[in-house]
Amino acid sequence: MKDKAKGLCRVEERYTQWKSLVPVLYDWLANHNLVWPSLSCRWGPLLDQATYKNRHRLYLSEQTDGSVPNTLVIANCEIVKPRVAAAEHISQFNEEARSPFVKKHKTILHPGEVNRIREFQQHNNIVATHTDSPQVLIWDVEAQPNRNAVLGAATPSRPDLVLTGHRDDAEYALAMCPTEPYVLSGGKDKCVVLWSVHDHISTSAVEAGSNDKQGSIIGGNNEKGAKSSSIGPRGIYEGHTDTVEDVQFCPSSVHEFCSVGDDSRLILWDARVGSSPVVKVDKAHRGDLHCVDWSPHDINFILTGSADNTIHLFDRRNLKSGEVGSPIHKFEGHDAPVLCVQWNPEKSSVFGSAAEDGIVNIWDHDKVGKTTADSTDSKEPNTSPGLFFRHAGHRDKVVDIHWNASDPWTIVSVSDDCESSGGGGTLQIWRMMDIIYRPEEEVLDELEKYHSHIFECNS
Numbered sequence: 477m478k479d480k481a482k483g484l485c486r487v488e489e490r491y492t493q494w495k496s497l498v499p500v501l502y503d504w505l506a507n508h509n510l511v512w513p514s515l516s517c518r519w520g521p522l523l524d525q526a527t528y529k530n531r532h533r534l535y536l537s538e539q540t541d542g543s544v545p546n547t548l549v550i551a552n553c554e555i556v557k558p559r560v561a562a563a564e565h566i567s568q569f570n571e572e573a574r575s576p577f578v579k580k581h582k583t584i585l586h587p588g589e590v591n592r593i594r595e596f597q598q599h600n601n602i603v604a605t606h607t608d609s610p611q612v613l614i615w616d617v618e619a620q621p622n623r624n625a626v627l628g629a630a631t632p633s634r635p636d637l638v639l640t641g642h643r644d645d646a647e648y649a650l651a652m653c654p655t656e657p658y659v660l661s662g663g664k665d666k667c668v669v670l671w672s673v674h675d676h677i678s679t680s681a682v683e684a685g686s687n688d689k690q691g692s693i694i695g696g697n698n699e700k701g702a703k704s705s706s707i708g709p710r711g712i713y714e715g716h717t718d719t720v721e722d723v724q725f726c727p728s729s730v731h732e733f734c735s736v737g738d739d740s741r742l743i744l745w746d747a748r749v750g751s752s753p754v755v756k757v758d759k760a761h762r763g764d765l766h767c768v769d770w771s772p773h774d775i776n777f778i779l780t781g782s783a784d785n786t787i788h789l790f791d792r793r794n795l796k797s798g799e800v801g802s803p804i805h806k807f808e809g810h811d812a813p814v815l816c817v818q819w820n821p822e823k824s825s826v827f828g829s830a831a832e833d834g835i836v837n838i839w840d841h842d843k844v845g846k847t848t849a850d851s852t853d854s855k856e857p858n859t860s861p862g863l864f865f866r867h868a869g870h871r872d873k874v875v876d877i878h879w880n881a882s883d884p885w886t887i888v889s890v891s892d893d894c895e896s897s898g899g900g901g902t903l904q905i906w907r908m909m910d911i912i913y914r915p916e917e918e919v920l921d922e923l924e925k926y927h928s929h930i931f932e933c934n935s
Contacts, residue, residue, distance in 0.1 A: 484896060487834060487871050494868035499563035503907045504556045504886075507869070508575040510901035512538040513892040515875050516593040517903060520550075521600040522882040529556045532880065534578065535603055535617075536890065536903065537590030545632060546589050548605060550582040550617050555883055558910060571902070578903065584615060585623045587632040592650040596657060604659055605635075606650045610642035611706075612661050614673070634704050637676055641669040641709035649723045649735065654772070656730045658710075662720025668713040668735045670747060676707045715743050715753040721765060727772040736765035736780055742801060744792060753797070760801035761788060769817050773824030777804075781814030787829050789841055805844050809837050809860035816877050822884035826913070830874035836889050838865035838908070865912055869904050872896040885913065 520533025588607035614637035646663025718738035726732035742760035763783035771777035788803035812832035820826035870891035
C-alpha cells in the first residue's frame with residue numbers, strides 16, 4: 477500500500493509539473509473527462525472546415541460496470557487550427573470536466589465491452605469492433621439508430637455484419653486494410669483470420685436485387701431483422717503458440733500482413749503463398765508483444781511494442797525465421813509495458829508510443845545517434861535516443877493513441893483511470909508547438925524574423 481501511495485504521489489507531482497508547462501509546449505489541448513473507462517479511440521472522417529477550426533468524427537468506447545450497457549460512442553470533435561488558440565485558453569482546462577469541443581453524436585449499445593475500434597478508410601461510415609467473443613462486429617454508424625445507455629436498457633444494438641472464424645475469444649488484435657475492404661483479426665485461439673467484406677457485398681447484391689440499399693457497403697441495418705448477416709473467413713493462419721495481441725496490414729498490399737503475440741513472436745504472412753508464415757521471428761522482444769505498426773512511408777519498417785517496456789524498429793529485409801529478432805534500433809523511454817505504437821501520417825521518421833506508465837512518447841528515428849555540443853555538455857540525465865517529446869497529461873495507463881490523418885500533428889489519447897481514481901477515463905486531444913518538430917533551420921529563420929521585427933518596433 478505504501479508503494480502504491482508513493483507511486484500515486486509521484487504521478488501527481490509529474491502531472492502538476494506538466495500542467496504548468498502546457499502553455500509553452502502545446503499549440504492546442506482539449507481535456508475530456510469520461511464517466512466510464514475507454515479502451516479505444518479512433519479518428520473518423522473530416523466533417524467540416526471553418527475559418528478557425530475543423531470538425532472531425534471521433535469514435536470511442538465506454539466500458540461500464542454492467543449497470544448500464546457498454547457503448548460505442550460516435551462523437552463530433554472540433555479541432556482548433558494551428559496557431560489559433562491563445563496560451564490562456566490552453567492553460568485553463570478543467571481536468572474534471574467534459575470538453576465543449578467533444579460532443580456525442582450517436583450512441584450504439586454494444587453487445588459486450590468494446591476492446592478495439594478500427595475504421596474503413598475507403599468507407600467513412602463503417603467501423604469494426606472487437607469484444608470478448610470470437611466474432612468481429614461491423615457497424616454502419618450512420619444507418620445504426622441512436623440508442624440511450626440507461627439502467628435496464630433493452631437488448632444491445634444489432635451489428636450490420638458479423639465476421640466468424642475464430643475458435644476462441646478475439647479481444648484486441650484488429651486491423652482494416654487501407655486499400656480494400658479486408659479485415660484482419662487475432663485471438664486466444666493463436667490464429668490470425670482474414671476476411672473480405674467483398675464476399676458479403678457480392679451475396680447481398682444477389683439477394684437484394686433492385687431493393688439494395690445505396691450508400692453503404694454492408695447494406696444498412698434497421699434493427700428489424702431477426703439476426704445480423706455473417707460471413708466466414710478468406711483464410712486462417714496458424715504460427716503463434718500463444719494469444720495474438722495485434723495485427724497489421726502492409727500498407728501497399730492486401731495480401732501481406734504481420735502479427736505479434738504473447739509468445740514474443742513477430743510473424744509476417746502472405747496470403748498468396750498459403751497459410752504458413754513467410755517469416756517467423758521467435759524472439760522479437762524479451763517479453764510479450766502487445767502492438768505492431770507497419771510504416772505507411774517505407775514498407776520495410778515495422779514497429780513493435782512489448783511488455784519489456786521497449787519499442788523495436790525492424791527492417792523486414794533483415795528478418796529471418798527461427799532467430800532472435802535484430803532490430804535496427806531499440807527505443808527505451810517507458811517505465812512500463814508499451815500498449816500502442818503508431819507512425820505519424822506525415823513525417824516518415826516520426827512515431828508515437830503509449831504505455832502503462834501514463835506517458836505518450838513521440839520519437840524520431842532519424843535523430844538516433846545525433847548529438848549536439850549542448851547535449852554532450854549537459855549535466856541532465858541522458859534522454860532516450862530519438863525521443864523528442866513526452867506527453868504527461870494522463871495520470872494512469874494510456875491504452876490507445878491515434879494520429880489525425882487530416883491534421884497530422886494532432887493526437888487523440890485515452891487513459892483508463894481505474895487504478896489512480898477508481899473509475900472513469902481521460903480523453904485528450906492535443907497538438908505540440910510546431911517549433912518542436914519543424915526543421916531546426918526553418919525554426920531559427922522564423923525566430924530571427926520575429927527578433928528583427930521586435931527590434932525594429934522598439935527602435
